[in-house]
Amino acid sequence: MNFLFARRYFTSKKSTNAITLIAWISISAIMVGTAALIIVLSVFNGFEDLVKGLYADFYADLRITPQVGKTFVLTPKQIQQIQNTGGVAFYSLTAEEKALLVNGDNQSIVFVKGVDSSFTHVNPVQTHLIRGSFNLGTLQKPQLVVGAGIENALGLDVEKSLYPVTLYMPNRQSANMLSAEGLYSYNAMPAGTFMIQEDFDNKYVFTNLAFVKYMLNMDANTFSAVEIKLTKNANTQQVQTELQHLLGNSFKVQTRYQQNESLYTVMEVEKWVIYGILSIILIIAAFNMIGALTMLVLEKQKDITVLKALGASDGLIQKIFLTEGFLLAAVGGGAGMILALIICYIQIKFHLVSLGGGTFIIDYYPVKLALGDFVLVIATVFVIALLAAWFPAFKAGKEKLSLRS
Structure with a gap:
């Protein structure tokens, strides 16, 4: 009514x-x-x-890093256990460090990320190439895939470049990083340019894992992170819990949300x-x-x-x-x-x-x-x-x- x-x-x-x-x-x-x-x-x-x-095109479904420090030791047995964990489709071992990239009079502070051959199964960064190819080279002949912002800052043209760029990375065995002995240098050819998002384009350079480990004097079983791609129907929290229990408290297992919580x-x-x-x-x-x-x-x-x-x-x-x-x-x-x-x-x-x-x-x-x-x-x-x-x-x-x- x-x-x-x-x-x-x-x-x-x-x-x-x-x-x-x-x-x-x-x-x-x-x-x-x-x-x-x-x-x-x-x-x-x-x-x-x-x-x-x-x-999501840059960060993995799960990422394993050390609780303290930049690197950790991962034995072949632990790697096999990660691979055999239910819900894990692919994994990639990586090594990462800050470096100085120089091209003639131009230079830029970058993060060099060395990745293995499985990386493209975990991270679709290769689908965001705008020039060149996702060719990371070898230990003896490293090649670089750079962000669009870095390419612009250094005045590169990855498709027409005739000369290599010089990569300076810290010598961890040196007591004085500011001295001539505090840095290692190596020439590498730019192979491709990716463009995802400004935070990544101005910051990251990809190359092969063996080269980065060589430059950083890292042991065979030492890495910076393990990045994991889950199967389609996997329960992220469940896989995260299993891996954390498997590896122990000295490791940190983060979901994509936790990697970008802020x-x-x-x-x-x-x-x-x-x-x-x-x-x-x-x-x-x-x-x-x-x-x-x-x-x-x-x-x-x-x-x-x-x-x-x-x-x-x-x-x-x-x-x-x-x-x-x-x-x-x-x-x-x-x-x-x-x-x-x-x-x-x-x-x-x-x-x-x-x-x-x-x-x-x-x-x-x-x-x-x-x-x-x-x-x-x-x-x-x-x-x-x-x-x-x-x-x-x-x-x-x-x-x-x-x-x-």
């Missing part, structure tokens, strides 16, 4: 046009706020998926902050709703009096105006969702809104619609509508009116 009265009050002509105007202003504000929330959250979802995808945390916090800021639009719309419902209560004083004379309780009167508030929110929220769906579909289909600068991996705003965002926005709209409608509804229920004028 309360819905019938609320619908009647919503559609009927008011004695004062200002009441209708304020009601439609509140509906419009709710529509804009709802649409803005869904659109912005969807764009955040798109960027989050894009960034996670880029990081990144994922920042992205999640940013999304919630934006959600909170845009919710203010809905709160502003709530003030319009309070005004519209308060004026409607004044408009319908005679109706309230008649209903009470017929036996209607204060609770029923309150429910009528609460339902009226929900009806305003439903119309505005529903229209906002339809508007957001249309805008998001157009952006997904035609990429109308572009990113400025043209330096990012894509040139348009990515959008991903998520059911959870719609549920969250619906809940937000109706909670705000409940709070906004409560005061006018409570006032209407407590009105002490008489049929006599």
Whole structure:
């Protein structure tokens, strides 16, 4: 019954046009706020998926590193146990160290990552080559695959390079790293250029594992990390627990999320902050709703009096105006969702809104619609509508009116 009265009050002509105007202003504000929330959250979802995808192409499903220091010793027996662990599809042994890369007068501080022949099964970095080939060379003739930022900083052209670049790496046996004996140098030919994400493109150089171990005087069983690719249906946490139990506390086994925990945390916090800021639009719309419902209560004083004379309780009167508030929110929220769906579909289909600068991996705003965002926005709209409608509804229920004028 309360819905019938609320619908009647919503559609009927008011004695004062200002009441209708304020009601439609509140509906419009709710529509804009709802649409803005869904659109912005969807764009955040798109960027989050894009960034996670880029990081997923660089970080392994699981990574084993030492708890203390940069390197660890891994026996052939332990390597075999890792390979035989359920859920492990491929593994790759790596050695990594900071180095200085010099090309003529240009130089850059880089991280040199030596990888074995299984690395391409664990990490699809070779699919992100933009020039050259993923050829890492041999111990005697090392070749380098460099990030696009490093290529630019050193003035390289991997496809036309006639001269090698010089790689300087620390001599761990030297007591003074700043002396001439503190660095080893070796010439290597650039073979390819990859472009994944700026953090990697400006930082990493890939070459073969044997060469890096030779430069760092590492023993045959000494490595910096083991990177693991899991099978399709593997339980990541279960495999992580098994490997941690197998290797002991001197090793650290991290999932892809744990390798980038700060990144994922920042992205999640940013999304919630934006959600909170845009919710203010809905709160502003709530003030319009309070005004519209308060004026409607004044408009319908005679109706309230008649209903009470017929036996209607204060609770029923309150429910009528609460339902009226929900009806305003439903119309505005529903229209906002339809508007957001249309805008998001157009952006997904035609990429109308572009990113400025043209330096990012894509040139348009990515959008991903998520059911959870719609549920969250619906809940937000109706909670705000409940709070906004409560005061006018409570006032209407407590009105002490008489049929006599």
